[in-house]
Amino acid sequence: MNEEHLHAPSGAYALNALPDDERAEFERHLEDCSACAQEVRELSATAARLGSAAASAPPPAMKARVLSEITTVRQLPPRTPPGATAPPAGSGRAWRLPRMVLAACVAAAAAFGGVALWQHQEARQAQQQAQRAEEQAADMARVLAAPDARTVTGTKGGAKATVIVSRAENSAVFLSSGLPELPSGKTYQLWFDDGGTxxxxxxxxxxxxxxxxxxxxxxxxxxxxxxxxxxxxxxxxKPVLLMALPA
Incomplete structure (x- = not known):
């Protein structure tokens, strides 16, 4: 990411629309840039508020009504520059441009509902992502705060993985750093080892x-x-890393 564009992805980051590599780089930038951190918080809050807004499509009969009324509207003659000759009657120039404008208005009216719906869906997705992140953070906090929480850490090369287990909560939190970046089409997957299964x-x-x-x-x-x-x-x-869980 170029230095001059380092501050630009705040909107995409707030909507979780950055690729993993750019997200990681921007998160490092957020650690040192209070202005971007504040902007991300405000954008995330705005996206959540937009997600609760209701968007409505125009009435289904609007398009048909506008089209039917086009022929009943008297069109104004075109402006004629000084010294120019007005177009002959019936030439069509008197109504061609206004009718094109009306057609564009009809198209815009028909498209408006779709645009509003798209914006509503985008905002709703952002709100759902924010809600999932909040729920995930609450679940993590519950495990970390559990009285019986136990931690195990494993390392391999420059990679480090930590698992915090609460048997009382019947849940585990996984943290990692330094794992090699994977090519497109690949992902890291976690597994519980149930006696070899x-x-x-x-x-x-x-x-x-x-x-x-x-x-x-x-x-x-x-x-x-x-x-x-x-x-x-x-x-x-083959496993990148294997660890025994605390009892």
Whole structure:
């Protein structure tokens, strides 16, 4: 990301529309730029408010009514510059431009409902993403604050992974940093190890944190593999990292 454009992606970031690499770079920028951090907070709040707004399409009969009334509206003659000759009667020039304008208005009216609906859907998606992030943060806080929370950390090369487990909450939080960036079409997938049987536990980025999907139950370990985008029902590659979970 060019230095001059370093402040630009705040809107896309607030709507979760940045690719993973640009998101990571912009998050590093946010740590040192209070102005962008404030702008992201304001944009996220605005998107959430927009998501609760109601958008309505124009009445279905509007287009037909406008088209039917076009022929009943008296068109004004075109302006004739000084010294110029007015177009002969019946030449069509007297109504051609106004009718084109009316047709454009009809098209705009017909499209307005679609644009409003698109804006409403975009805002709703942003609100849902913000809500999911808030729920995820609350779930993480509950596990981290649990009296029985236990932590295990594993490292491999420059990568580090930490798992916090609460058996009372029957949940685990996964944190990672330094995992190698993956090519397009690949993702990191988490797994619970149920006595040698690997159970899917969610997808993660190279640097991130999340509540692992599913209950801990009797899992005694966890693993990380590289899988096709969208994940796999069973591991398809050797584990990047394996760790025993705290009892």
């Amino acid at each position: 690997m159970r899917p536990a969610g997808l993660t980025r190279a640097d991130g944190g999340l509540v692992m999907e599913g209950d801990v139950d009797g899992a005694r370990g966890m693993g990380i593999t590289v899988e096709p985008a969208g994940g796999s029902p069973q591991p398809t590659s």
